[in-house]
Amino acid sequence: MDSPSFFVTLQQIIDEFHLENVMNYEKSNEIKVISTDVNRPGLQIVGFFDYFDNNRLQIIGKVETTYLQNLTSLQRYESFDRLFSKKIPAVIITRDLDIFPEMIEAAKKYETPILRAKDSTSRFMSSLIGYLHTWLAPRITQHGVLVEVYGEGVLILGESGVGKSETAIELVKRGHRLVADDAVEIKKVSERTLVGSAPEIIRHFIEIRGIGIIDVKKIFGMGAVKDTEKIDMIIHLELWKENKHYDRLGLVNEHTNVLGINVPSLTIPVRPGRNLAVIVEVAAMNNRQKKMGYNAAEELNQRLMEEIEKNSL
Template sequence: MAVEGRYSMKLGKLIKDFELEVLRGVEHYEDVLIQREDVNRPGLQLVGFFDYFDAKRLQVLGKVENTYLAQVPSEDRRRIFDALLAYEVPALIITRGLDPFPELMEMADKHDRTILRTQETTTAFMGALIAGLRNELAPRITRHGVLVEVYGEGVLLLGESGVGKSETAIELVKRGHRLVADDAVEIKRVGVNRLVGSAPELIRHYIELRGIGVVDVQQLFGMSAVREDQDIDLVVSLEQWNDETMYDRLGLEELYTVILDVKVPSLTVPVKPGRNLAIIVEVAAMNNRHKKMGYNAAQAFTQQINEHFEQALSGQL
């Protein structure tokens, strides 16, 4: 869900996903929007330091904060929670199933704030929470193409309509690979250099084949033929063969496609009758895995040729 140029997540979904207990909720707390993927443990804020404090983040109180607060007088706790909850925080979450301080609930009533609780340890909960928020709030775009998983590699097929993207995908599915999305691919940047693609829910598992129509891949080929999402490791652009175009014969040049500021290895495959695109995509996926593991066949071949000529030259001298 987009709000003011940002993506957001409803607090109600967060509560459901992480099975959080609602100790106190504001009116319509389920509709409160979370727009920050970072989470804050208010250590410095408990001692009154609020410079650079981001009140839009979820606040988490763990065992360390709880132990500190248990050692201060009740009146000081009341003052601490009064200062913290004066900010319009989306929610405050208590971990480890700890009992909330009476002063916390008193100030939550005063400022009308939502208090939640989880039984998870603080570190485990925060790790899962931040990962979940990053996935939900990640920058995203939709690209026209087909996403398939081939030998564990996410291959994004791009090209003009009618070039054969869907036909290639269905052939790959028949060969034991899996379809992620056809026609529209929703792409999220969930890490510094990580892109994850999925299908819009409305068209998930469906594929359009010209002359046949729309088919349900999951029903036709079984559950093993589809998956919900997949990292994008390689972009393959399909284009009609052009005799006047010089195509890369060795593969020495490293080409990339930039999606959401992430560079993804890419290659262009010319299409003409007689070419088995499914096999080409399979080889491209395996070759991409080899490159990530440190082996580049084109470089090895070139080095071998150079060594051969050097030896031949030395023999002549």
């Protein structure tokens, strides 16, 4: 999925994958990559440009190089000239292969960077696509708290003052990890996966009313924080409403839609005396158990149905 609202600079890609800047191109910070897809321009080398997306990074590997070696110098230059004239972001040569002089000539003409990677083509493309999907993923910022509890990413939502941050601190004290407090940046990295993180400026900080801002990493140690976490479930905290019916069995599976993905969710009423940290722990373990194929509510319901059927005979 391409997302023109977000971009990653070519220099960031060069730094991430330790690419060789063959032409010493100095404007890599100005080139914005906006496509999560890449292209191996085999068809374009022979002149076929229908449905060609010039926003994609172009990857040339051993197959393309072997074909180009069988062309004359003029034919190679014409191929590269056609490709570079499309104003592509960059060409990346894999396997540390040699660069054709005709490619460099065409790249200089159109001011297009040429980069080189040491990895095999398939491995490099896989890593690059994963990187682009993460950086260019659709995203929103949600007011809430994200914690990792028993390996489950739990997003805690609720009105200001309901106790989200206090619950997070109690969870950290019990050995779990804080990912984000107050503002949670949520990215849709695939059609089934949401990943949450904290904005860089407030990462590892948490606000407790009456105390103020504290640095969780400094107070509780490195093991108490995490930079990113997949969102496995959402817990909505709300002040207890006497006339509202709250689910007591758990037979109905609730979901909250975030960026087009339905995430399992619970609504937990808050009132004095309830240990929210313990409730969140149990909810996380129960959610994990459901993913592994066991549902306690359905098990109890099955037993009740069997008992009713037995007594009716």
